[in-house]
Amino acid sequence: MQQSRTDILKAYRQMRMIREFEERLHIENRSGEIAGFTHLYAGQEAIAVGICEHLTDRDYISSTHRGHGHCIAKGCDPRLMMHEIYGRADGLCKGRGGSMHIADIDKGMLGANGIVGGGPPIAVGAALACQARGDGSVAVSFGGGGSSNQGTVFEAMNMAVVLKLPKIFVFELNGYSEHTGEGYGIGSDLAGRTRGFGLPVFEADGFDYFSVHQAMADALEHVRAGKGPCALIAEATRYFGHFEGDPQNYRAKDEVKTLRETRDALLRFRRKVTEAKLIEAGELDAIDAEIAAFIEDCVASARKAPAPGAEIMLSDVYADY
Ligand SMILES: Cc1ncc(C[n+]2csc(CCOP(=O)(O)OP(=O)(O)O)c2C)c(N)n1
Numbered sequence: 001m002q003q004s005r006t007d008i009l010k011a012y013r014q015m016r017m018i019r020e021f022e023e024r025l026h027i028e029n030r031s032g033e034i035a036g037f038t039h040l041y042a043g044q045e046a047i048a049v050g051i052c053e054h055l056t057d058r059d060y061i062s063s064t065h066r067g068h069g070h071c072i073a074k075g076c077d078p079r080l081m082m083h084e085i086y087g088r089a090d091g092l093c094k095g096r097g098g099s100m101h102i103a104d105i106d107k108g109m110l111g112a113n114g115i116v117g118g119g120p121p122i123a124v125g126a127a128l129a130c131q132a133r134g135d136g137s138v139a140v141s142f143g144g145g146g147s148s149n150q151g152t153v154f155e156a157m158n159m160a161v162v163l164k165l166p167k168i169f170v171f172e173l174n175g176y177s178e179h180t181g182e183g184y185g186i187g188s189d190l191a192g193r194t195r196g197f198g199l200p201v202f203e204a205d206g207f208d209y210f211s212v213h214q215a216m217a218d219a220l221e222h223v224r225a226g227k228g229p230c231a232l233i234a235e236a237t238r239y240f241g242h243f244e245g246d247p248q249n250y251r252a253k254d255e256v257k258t259l260r261e262t263r264d265a266l267l268r269f270r271r272k273v274t275e276a277k278l279i280e281a282g283e284l285d286a287i288d289a290e291i292a293a294f295i296e297d298c299v300a301s302a303r304k305a306p307a308p309g310a311e312i313m314l315s316d317v318y319a320d321y
Helices: 004-031 045-052 068-073 078-085 117-134 151-161 190-196 209-224 255-262 264-276 281-304 312-314
Strands: 060-062 139-144 166-172 201-205 230-235
Touching: 004 060, 004 068, 004 151, 004 209, 004 264, 004 281, 045 139, 045 209, 045 312, 060 117, 060 230, 068 078, 078 281, 117 139, 117 151, 117 166, 151 166, 151 209, 166 190, 166 209, 190 201, 190 209, 190 230, 209 230, 209 264, 264 281
Parallel strands: 060 139, 139 166, 166 230, 201 230
Antiparallel strands: none
C-alpha cells in the first residue's frame, strides 16, 4: 500500500459513493418514478475506482449499460447523475439520456452505452486522439464478460494493436451476462483470447481495490511506454439483478448474501486500511454517514426538479461545427 492517506480516503469515498448511489436506486426504482432500465454496479466498485483513480480529465473512458460506477469514479457529479436518472431538465444530459446514456465530455466520460460492445470502438477513436496529442493521455473501455464475445470488440482490439494505441481494454467478469453464466457463455479463456489479438493482459482481483490499482499502474506503464494497447481483466460480482426487476432465478440461494459477507470490496478495503493503522474506523464511518445524507438529498432534489418541456425534442439533435 504505497498510496497516501489522502488518496486512500478519496478512493474509499468514491467506492462508498457508488455503493450508496446504487443501493438507494435499488430502493427508489420500486417507486415507479424512474423511467427505463436500470442496471446497478454495486459489488464492482473496486474496479471502477481502482482504475479511474489513475486518470485525469484528459484521459477518456467509455462505459456500458452498467455505467453509474464508471461515471462516478471518473468524476461525474453524482447529484446531476441522479437528476439525469430521474429524467430531469437539469440532469447531467438534460434528462434525455437516463441511466444508460450518461456522458460528461468535460470529465473524459464518453458515455454509458446500451449497445453491448459499443464502447471499445469509441474508446479506440479517443485513444487515436490521445496518441496524436502525445501528452501521455490514454483511453480506457470498460466491458463485461459478455461484451468480450462481440465482433465490435474484436475489431477494436485489432485496430488498437495495428495503430499501437494508448488504449486499455477492461473486462469486468461479474459471473453473468444477463442470465447466462460467463463460464458457459465465454467459449475460451478470455486472457488467452485477448493475447491472441496481441494484447498483453494484466489481471486483478476485482474485489480488492489495491489489486486493481496496482494492475492499472502496470497497464499504464505499458501503454505510456508506447508499447501499444493492453487488457485488464478482473473478476467481481454484481449484488443486484442484471436489471432492476430481474428475479434472478438463475442464482444460487444465498449466493449474494455469502459474497457480501465474505468478499465485499468495501469491507475488505476497510479491514486492510484499519489493520495497517493507516486510517481509523471512525474516519470511514464519518464518510459513510456524510455520503448517506448526501445521496438522500440528491434523491430529494431529483424528485422535486422539473422535467424537460417538449421543446427540447428538436434541440441538440445535430452537432454545430
Ligand atoms: C449488441 C447488443 N446485444 C445484446 C444486448 C442485450 N444485452 C444487454 S446487457 C447484455 C449482457 C451483457 O453482459 P456483460 O457484457 O457480461 O455485462 P454485465 O451485464 O455482466 O455487466 C445483453 C446481452 C444489447 N444491449 N446489445
